[in-house]
Amino acid sequence: MQDANTAMVGNEELNGEIKSLCVFSGSRVGENGRYREAAVRLGEMMAERGIRMIYGGGNIGLMGLAASAVLQNGGEVVGVIPEFLMSLEVGDPGVTELVVVETMHQRKARMYELSDGFVVLPGGLGTLDETLEIATWKQLQLHTKPIVALNIDGFWKPLSGLLEHVVSSGFAHPAMPGLISTVDTVEEVFGAALDARAPDREILLSHLGGD
Numbered sequence: 001m002q003d004a005n006t007a008m009v010g011n012e013e014l015n016g017e018i019k020s021l022c023v024f025s026g027s028r029v030g031e032n033g034r035y036r037e038a039a040v041r042l043g044e045m046m047a048e049r050g051i052r053m054i055y056g057g058g059n060i061g062l063m064g065l066a067a068s069a070v071l072q073n074g075g076e077v078v079g080v081i082p083e084f085l086m087s088l089e090v091g092d093p094g095v096t097e098l099v100v101v102e103t104m105h106q107r108k109a110r111m112y113e114l115s116d117g118f119v120v121l122p123g124g125l126g127t128l129d130e131t132l133e134i135a136t137w138k139q140l141q142l143h144t145k146p147i148v149a150l151n152i153d154g155f156w157k158p159l160s161g162l163l164e165h166v167v168s169s170g171f172a173h174p175a176m177p178g179l180i181s182t183v184d185t186v187e188e189v190f191g192a193a194l195d196a197r198a199p200d201r202e203i204l205l206s207h208l209g210g211d
Helices: 004-008 033-048 061-072 104-114 125-139 157-168 186-195
Strands: 020-024 052-055 077-082 097-101 117-120 147-150 181-183
Touching (some): 020 125, 033 052, 033 061, 033 186, 052 061, 097 104, 117 186
Parallel strands (some): 020 052, 020 117, 077 097, 147 181
């Protein structure tokens, strides 16, 4: 198994086509029914477009709803889950393929390897961890894959505010928040993924030699 850095070396930009999307999402469904609706609709639309879903491998929460929607509509789903979470997150044997790894680091690296881009649904610490790490890799010029946050009822507005605060406090380049595209509806996800631009190299270079 490659580590994260090895897995990312040599990644090329998309050529106007997305065949696989990694979905980061909660292991709970949340209090707002619109989160559940969005997860199901995302799965339906991915299946309609022939886009394979890559995700964390559980059959619970928003992740389970999205995966089930893809499968029920004839699409393909690949779950990636560490051995120790197989029972806790109820690793889903009904997916097209279930990849069992040893560690959380290997999980993220493998999901990255299998994906042309990333969609972020509402979620908790795990979702934040996955999103911020993949955005950090993008800032470091290790990949150019799109990252799209689905901002259902403003769920990701506080994160956008935090990123702007990081910039205004002098800890990041002004273009850093643009590493993550934000949309309000499922229907906007696919266009945003295709339209996402490679990050400006200045986002990385501005950190070098700074205070």
